[in-house]
Amino acid sequence: MKKISVLVPTYNEEENVVPLCKAIIEQFECNLPDYDYELVFIDNDSKDNTRALIRGLCANNTRIKAIFNAKNFGQFNSPYYGMCQTTGDCTILMCADFQDPVEMIPLLVNEWEKGYRIVSCIKTKSRENPIMYFLRSCYYKTIKKMSDIEQIEHFTGFGLYDKSFIATLKELKDPTPFLRGIVAELGFKRKDIQYTQAKRRAGKTSNNFYRLYDAAMLSFTSYTKIGLRIATFAGFIMSGLSAVAAVVYLILKLLYWNSFSAGIAPAVIGVFLIGSLQLFFTGLLGEYIMAMNVRIMNRPLVVEEERINF
Known part of the structure; x- marks a missing residue:
């Protein structure tokens, strides 16, 4: 039976x-x-x-x-x-x-x-x-x-x-x-x-928000690579844009030494934009690392x- x-x-x-x-x-x-x-x-x-x-x-x-x-x-x-x-x-x-x-x-x-x-x-x-x-x-x-x-x-x-x-x-x-x-x-x-x-x-x-979030992130970090790929691609793009902006700003400053004044607004915007992206992707990487850490401990x-x- x-x-x-x-x-x-x-x-x-x-x-x-x-x-x-x-x-x-x-x-x-x-x-x-x-x-x-x-x-x-x-x-x-x-x-x-x-x-x-x-x-x-x-x-x-x-x-x-x-x-x-x-x-x-x-x-x-x-x-x-x-x-x-x-x-x-x-x-x-x-x-x-x-x-x-x-x-x-x-x-x-x-x-x-x-x-x-x-x-x-x-x-x-x-x-x-x-x-x-x-x-x-x-x-x-x-x-x-x-x-x-x-x-x-x-x-x-x-x-x-x-x-x-x-x-x-x-x-x-x-x-x-x-x-x-x-x-x-x-x-x-x-x-x-x-x-x-x-x-x-x-x-x-x-079930509450924390439990649902935990389930979603376990699935995300276990079965997707896209989070890490987005972080990599976004890092390349933002670093490229930052380099271009820095070169353009330097050229304008050299050509118009006395008259060119862009103020601090572009710098502040750039710092906050890049900083927010860094924090977001640092947190995302942290989720992957946390999932790896739990598996390594093997409790x-x-x-x-x-x-x-x-």
């Missing part, structure tokens, strides 16, 4: 974990009775009653497992680490807030049985804030044009992954993994399925505090 793992990362999801658990088990009992399953929760140091509820679920069903992180290790490390701990023939990754429809689990398994190693779920519509959806669309299209590697638009990680892909994830040893990029980069046989993303069933999202993805039913 084939075994299917379902991984659910959690952070302050006390209103969702119990009904989600029941909904997932119901899908297996009603639509996938010929498969064994394990349901793994990996909790990123929730501050509410989430862990207590998960402990209760594990106590009543040994096929429900839990990993409790010692602290919050971020929205990318925790799911990635959890996927590497699953033991099924394939692993389904889905969020805990019901935005990823549990009704799609049988469809994902059916596509996997056809031979696809990865079944990725692509949002074509979303019932979230329309402004946020528009901004995400702009971001995905921008990254897609900048990157040399295929980027999957509106892919959040929700989908099914064969155990051969999970084995590859274990070998990567990337301390800052960006799963959405890795899925497209490694070239496993993939099937894309479209779906409409629902609203959160309950609770409040933990563990997460540190476990407790695991249950493994």
Whole structure:
């Protein structure tokens, strides 16, 4: 009997974990009775009653497992680490807030049985804030044009992954993994399925501007070179223009020594313009260096505090 793992990362999801658990088990009992399953929760140091509820679920069903992180290790490390701990023939990754429809689990398994190693779920519509959806669309299209590697638009990680892909994830040893990029980069046989993303069933999202910015910059620095190229080209252009301006100013000063007076305005404008460009590109280079620094330190993805039913 084939075994299917379902991984659910959690952070302050006390209103969702119990009904989600029941909904997932119901899908297996009603639509996938010929498969064994394990349901793994990996909790990123929730501050509410989430862990207590998960402990209760594990106590009543040994096929429900839990990993409790010692602290919050971020929205990318925790799911990635959890996927590497699953033991099924394939692993389904889905969020805990019901935005990823549990009704799609049988469809994902059916596509996997056809031979696809990865079944990725692509949002074509979303019932979230329309402004946020528009901004995400702009971001995905921008990254897609900048990157040399295929980027999957509106892919959040929700989908099914064969155990051969999970084995590859274990070998990567990337301390800052960006799963959405890795899925497209490694070239496993993939099937894309479209779906409409629902609203959160309950609770409040933990995503804020900092987390969204962190996700965007991780993708940008991991899969694009254009930032560094723009900095290089802009540096050449501005240095050339500065040299031309300096020569022209010197010639005019020599020809019209007594009468020529350009004042300090051009110098001030030039200093501020070039200075602002330098600061911008210094910050951009800093993002790349920071990403390199984290990888060089090679710290563990997460540190476990407790695991249950493994």
